[in-house]
Amino acid sequence: MPTHSISGNRGLQIEEQLIFEQDNPGQTGVDYPDIPQAKNRLGGLDREGEIGLPGLSEPQVVRHYMRLSQKNYAIDSGVYPLGSCTMKHNPRLNEKMARLPGLADLHPLQPMQTTQGAMELMSSCANWLCTLTNMPVVAMSPAAGAHGELCGLMAVRAALEDQGYARTKVLVPESAHGTNPASAHLCGYSVESIPAKENGRVNLDVLKEKLDGEVACFMLTNPNTCGLFENEILDIAKAVHDAGAYFYCDGANFNAIVGVVRPGDLGIDCMHINLHKTFSTPHGGGGPGSGPVVFSEALAPYVPVPYVVQEGDTYRLVEDEASAEGKPFGRMKSFHGQFGVFVRALSYMMSLGSDGLRQVARDAVLNANYLAVKLEGSLSRSYEGVCMHEVLFDDRFLKDTGVTTLDFAKALLDEGVHPMTMYFPLVVHGALLMEPTETESKQSLDQFIEMVLGLTERAKGDNARYFEQAPRMTPRRRLDETAAARKPVLKWVPPTEEA
Ligand SMILES: *Cc1c(COP(=O)(O)O)cnc(C)c1O
Numbered sequence: 164m165p166t167h168s169i170s171g172n173r174g175l176q177i178e179e180q181l182i183f184e185q186d187n188p189g190q191t192g193v194d195y196p197d198i199p200q201a202k203n204r205l206g207g208l209d210r211e212g213e214i215g216l217p218g219l220s221e222p223q224v225v226r227h228y229m230r231l232s233q234k235n236y237a238i239d240s241g242v243y244p245l246g247s248c249t250m251k252h253n254p255r256l257n258e259k260m261a262r263l264p265g266l267a268d269l270h271p272l273q274p275m276q277t278t279q280g281a282m283e284l285m286s287s288c289a290n291w292l293c294t295l296t297n298m299p300v301v302a303m304s305p306a307a308g309a310h311g312e313l314c315g316l317m318a319v320r321a322a323l324e325d326q327g328y329a330r331t332k333v334l335v336p337e338s339a340h341g342t343n344p345a346s347a348h349l350c351g352y353s354v355e356s357i358p359a360k361e362n363g364r365v366n367l368d369v370l371k372e373k374l375d376g377e378v379a380c381f382m383l384t385n386p387n388t389c390g391l392f393e394n395e396i397l398d399i400a401k402a403v404h405d406a407g408a409y410f411y412c413d414g415a416n417f418n419a420i421v422g423v424v425r426p427g428d429l430g431i432d433c434m435h436i437n438l439h440k441t442f443s444t445p446h447g448g449g450g451p452g453s454g455p456v457v458f459s460e461a462l463a464p465y466v467p468v469p470y471v472v473q474e475g476d477t478y479r480l481v482e483d484e485a486s487a488e489g490k491p492f493g494r495m496k497s498f499h500g501q502f503g504v505f506v507r508a509l510s511y512m513m514s515l516g517s518d519g520l521r522q523v524a525r526d527a528v529l530n531a532n533y534l535a536v537k538l539e540g541s542l543s544r545s546y547e548g549v550c551m552h553e554v555l556f557d558d559r560f561l562k563d564t565g566v567t568t569l570d571f572a573k574a575l576l577d578e579g580v581h582p583m584t585m586y587f588p589l590v591v592h593g594a595l596l597m598e599p600t601e602t603e604s605k606q607s608l609d610q611f612i613e614m615v616l617g618l619t620e621r622a623k624g625d626n627a628r629y630f631e632q633a634p635r636m637t638p639r640r641r642l643d644e645t646a647a648a649r650k651p652v653l654k655w656v657p658p659t660e661e662a
Pocket residue numbers: 247248307308309310340342343384388413415416437452453454
């Protein structure tokens with residue numbers, strides 16, 4: 164029975180039935196005329212039974228999907244301080260550009276003389292990224308940050324193989340995003356972790372000890388995932404290069420420094436850029452992302468195909484390794500990468516300009532520091548002083564309250580906002596990582612601060628039960644996230660020989 168078809172906003176709080184459960188047998192949204200000849204046209208392929216679609220009118224279907232869409236939380240509906248993810252506003256101008264028919268209707272196999280504009284656009288986007296990073300070349304095709312990491316590491320491996328030995332290890336700081344060790348492993352390297360110092364930065368002494376002839380690459384996130392600038396980065400680069408290794412930078416946090424610091428000036432050999440983070444293309448719903456990788460001169464020869472080259476007034480796509488200059492290690496992706504994301508990113512860069520992008524970084528850093536200063540009296544900040552684009556707290560402020568980081572985040576859901584990142588990075592206990600981005604106004608930051616302070620008060624006032632039961636107001640109540648509940652549901656059975 165379609166219980167919610169008239170419930171409007173109240174429908175947001177109660178469970179939405181599956182559209183099949185709302186079935187009204189016999190009802191239909193459209194009336195097709197009987198076409199007697201249809202039978203003949205199908206050449207005897209007659210329908211043998213009911214196809215089992217639910218019976219609903221058009222308004223019922225529209226309401227169902229509208230209600231479902233309203234149960235989603237999005238940057239378009241409220242504050243989204245999910246640290247490390249750079250959930251920023253996606254200007255609608257970008258969407259308008261990406262929907263221009265000349266861009267949206269392109270086919271990747273069209274002849275090159277008909278896609279000159281698209282290649283010019285890819286080339287402009289690439290030039291912006293090279294200029295902002297002061298790096299000579301960029302591989303546009305990787306489909307996300309993690310894919311970019313793999314791309315960078317494959318170039319490192321190709322370069323080392325060219326020198327005679329690919330080496331066996333990649334070093335990664337312990338605060339790194341999980342994709343860093345995963346990418347290194349996928350690229351055939353073993354991974355060793357570098358500890359952080361008291362001040363949250365890489366321990367250079369330990370790094371130097373570990374940099375032996377087996378290390379292919381050191382991967383560093385800068386600013387790092389504690390929201391701190393790695394202020395010894397020039398010495399780090401020198402130590403890495405002295406050991407004959409390459410220096411990878413995880414550029415996911417580029418939003419903190421775009422237009423202010425150029426990674427190419429820091430001795431970095433390759434860095435991925437998450438266009439869906441720094442350059443505002445939509446993400447959070449599963450993509451598509453885009454993770455172009457910029458490369459230094461040392462790695463430039465190994466950049467994968469395809470890439471666009473300009474010859475006089477025309478553009479050409481270099482698609483196969485044989486016709487490429489240098490020694491591309493191969494190809495990361497079918498076709499040319501996430502073209503629609505390039506359009507949005509370029510639209511963002513061009514509409515802001517270099518001065519606007521610098522302002523983005525400054526405002527993002529200012530906003531994070533505003534949160535830091537307003538909250539550090541009540542929450543426990545992991546590292547003192549000025550932070551970059553995100554501020555890290557740990558769970559010391561919840562000591563003896565019976566409330567955990569998880570409970571705290573769940574209670575924020577009831578306040579109607581998306582919680583911060585929890586339990587990441589792993590270097591502090593019960594992390595709460597907040598990244599407001601430049602999107603938030605002072606008013607919305609103040610509201611968020613008030614909410615967090617209110618909850619902090621409540622947590623300190625012997626209210627563990629309130630937190631344990633949160634969230635109460637969401638379409639789904641708290642899921643059982645205990646280890647016992649995390650049993651695998653499906654078991655993968657490898658195919659047998661005969662199959
Ligand atoms: C988001 C992120 C990544 C991974 O990027 P994806 O585009 O999600 O694959 C890697 N490192 C850091 C620090 C990140 O925040």
